[in-house]
Amino acid sequence: MKNILQVNGLNVWDSRSGEAIVKDVSFSLKEHSCLALVGESGSGKSMTCKAIMGLNRPWISCSGRVEFDGQELLTLPQQKLRSLCGNRLCMILQDGMSAFDPSCVIGQHFRETLKEHFGWTAQQADERMVESMLTVMLKNPAGLLKKYPHQLSGGMLQRAMIALALVLEPDIIIADEPTTALDTITQFEVMEQFTALQKRTSSAMIFVSHDLGVVNRLADSVVVMKNGSVVEFGPLPDIFEHPQQEYTRYLVSTRQALGTRFRQVLGGNEPC
Numbered sequence: 451m452k453n454i455l456q457v458n459g460l461n462v463w464d465s466r467s468g469e470a471i472v473k474d475v476s477f478s479l480k481e482h483s484c485l486a487l488v489g490e491s492g493s494g495k496s497m498t499c500k501a502i503m504g505l506n507r508p509w510i511s512c513s514g515r516v517e518f519d520g521q522e523l524l525t526l527p528q529q530k531l532r533s534l535c536g537n538r539l540c541m542i543l544q545d546g547m548s549a550f551d552p553s554c555v556i557g558q559h560f561r562e563t564l565k566e567h568f569g570w571t572a573q574q575a576d577e578r579m580v581e582s583m584l585t586v587m588l589k590n591p592a593g594l595l596k597k598y599p600h601q602l603s604g605g606m607l608q609r610a611m612i613a614l615a616l617v618l619e620p621d622i623i624i625a626d627e628p629t630t631a632l633d634t635i636t637q638f639e640v641m642e643q644f645t646a647l648q649k650r651t652s653s654a655m656i657f658v659s660h661d662l663g664v665v666n667r668l669a670d671s672v673v674v675m676k677n678g679s680v681v682e683f684g685p686l687p688d689i690f691e692h693p694q695q696e697y698t699r700y701l702v703s704t705r706q707a708l709g710t711r712f713r714q715v716l717g718g719n720e721p722c
């Protein structure tokens with residue numbers, strides 16, 4: 451399988467203070483495969499994802515290479531990048547609220563996106579979104595389409611984004627695990643939906659997760675990050691069974707123990 455995305459020597463820094471955030475990060479993503487970004491809080495996982503999509507705040511600068519299907523993303527003009535991101539790259543943000551325009555109902559957001567992407571009418575867009583929202587366990591989807599983002603919970607907004615990704619079926623889905631915005635049970639349910647999303651689409655996926663049980667089930671390869679740098683990158687079995695670095699060994703052992711506990715608390719008995 452060929453690489454659909456190649457990240458080489460990615461650096462991200464805060465241009466106001468000069469503080470380095472992501473340092474010389476390199477990894478690749480194969481077509482139709484699933485790559486997990488793991489590492490402690492603040493290690494630069496979200497900033498790496500946002501840099502790939504050109505979604506970082508204006509004061510955040512990047513250097514290096516991010517090659518998607520032969521195109522260099524970091525130097526692509528904003529307009530071209532926006533259109534690529536709407537069509538072939540799709541990011542499910544950690545904070546669901548920031549993905550939607552607060553001044554319009556979520557159905558309007560979906561209609562505009564699907565009109566631009568497929569040329570669908572409002573009715574066609576609504577029909578497909580209702581169908582897709584049901585598959586991610588959103589109740590009364592027709593009613594939800596008429597709601598403003600602030601009327602939905604963080605978990606519901608995440609699911610709504612997953613439902614849209616299911617319809618768009620982009621080449622790459624980048625999914626940042628919900629952490630702070632959601633309670634533990636909702637986090638677990640949303641991660642289940644990410645799992646389903648990967649199975650149902652032929653998209654390649656990069657996902658950020660703190661739960662190595664989920665990583666074990668979903669990922670083909672893993673990038674381990676610490677303090678903005680890549681500690682280890684490789685196929686899942688290598689990272690889980692033969693970690694080369696001390697930090698990876700530590701992460702795998704502690705997180706697996708936590709994952710097991712997490713499932714026990716939730717009443718599940720699936721092994722990590």
Ligand SMILES: Nc1ncnc2c1ncn2[C@@H]1O[C@H](COP(=O)(O)OP(=O)(O)OP(=O)(O)O)[C@@H](O)[C@H]1O
Nearest residue numbers: 464471489490491492493494495496497498507629
């Ligand atoms: N908008 C911003 N401006 C400046 N620095 C930022 C901004 N957002 C994040 N950072 C810094 O970048 C670093 C990496 O943050 P990032 O959100 O990528 O970590 P993470 O690994 O995704 O953490 P978590 O697992 O908690 O989401 C942090 O030290 C943070 O302070």
